[in-house]
Amino acid sequence: xxxxxxxxxxxxxxxxxxxxxxxxxxxxxxxxxxxxxxxxxxxxxxxxxxxxxxxxxxxxxxxxxxxxxxxxxxxxxxxxxxxxxxxxxxxxxxxxxxxxxxxxxxxxxxxxxxxxx
Amino acid sequence: xxxxxxxxxxxxxxxxxxxxxxxxxxxxxxxxxxxxxxxxxxxxxxxxxxxxxxxxxxxxxxxxxxxxxxxxxxxxxxxxxxxxxxxxxxxxxxxxxxxxxxxxxxxxxxxxxx
Numbered sequence: 001x002x003x004x005x006x007x008x009x010x011x012x013x014x015x016x017x018x019x020x021x022x023x024x025x026x027x028x029x030x031x032x033x034x035x036x037x038x039x040x041x042x043x044x045x046x047x048x049x050x051x052x053x054x055x056x057x058x059x060x061x062x063x064x065x066x067x068x069x070x071x072x073x074x075x076x077x078x079x080x081x082x083x084x085x086x087x088x089x090x091x092x093x094x095x096x097x098x099x100x101x102x103x104x105x106x107x108x109x110x111x112x113x114x115x116x117x
Numbered sequence: 118x119x120x121x122x123x124x125x126x127x128x129x130x131x132x133x134x135x136x137x138x139x140x141x142x143x144x145x146x147x148x149x150x151x152x153x154x155x156x157x158x159x160x161x162x163x164x165x166x167x168x169x170x171x172x173x174x175x176x177x178x179x180x181x182x183x184x185x186x187x188x189x190x191x192x193x194x195x196x197x198x199x200x201x202x203x204x205x206x207x208x209x210x211x212x213x214x215x216x217x218x219x220x221x222x223x224x225x226x227x228x229x230x231x
Binding site: 004032033035037042043044045046047050052091095096097104105106107108109110 | 121158159160162205207209216217219220221222223224225227
């Protein structure tokens with residue numbers, strides 16, 4: 001069965017610190033997709049990144065970087081030199097290719113990040 | 118103008134009221150979704166529409182009734198709700214309903230049922 005675990009419920013860091021948000025997933029499928037979304041206080045979830053199960057190459061986008069490791073079923077997200085605007089709830093999500101149901105996307109419980117000035 | 122717009126942003130209703138939530142997307146997408154976000158719970162998928170046809174109903178109570186008159190508009194009609202239905206209702210769209218497509222969300226409609 002699909003499952004996404006984000007063990008960190010809340011994290012607080014001081015501005016300019018680096019922070020890593022953990023995501024561990026479970027799936028029996030060989031083809032799947034992993035996502036990260038950001039939910040600022042305004043409410044809308046904003047797509048950050050998608051990774052498919054065949055692409056383990058890590059990615060960097062500005063201050064954001066993602067570490068995908070199939071061996072540990074993890075897809076961790078690191079923010080370098082955090083800023084107050086990074087304060088939000090971050091969701092990791094998993095989507096499987098072979099499901100026939102459209103209920104394919106499973107979201108983790110989210111990690112609330114507070115960046116203190 | 119944001120890609121996905123939801124109205125109203127806030128709604129308070131009694132248990133016997135009938136109200137509707139509206140969602141409009143300006144992205145040319147073919148799939149639209151309703152999600153429910155309650156405190157302390159993961160996002161729950163309620164309904165999926167692909168090309169205006171409902172393709173998924175996640176065992177949602179009949180007091181929630183979706184409507185998708187065209188690929189740009191999605192409604193959630195609310196009737197005889199319960200206090201536990203109070204939540205943030207998020208609309209989303211994607212290019213298609215395929216699992217590898219990212220979702221574009223609106224800001225949500227915060228519903229309070231008294």
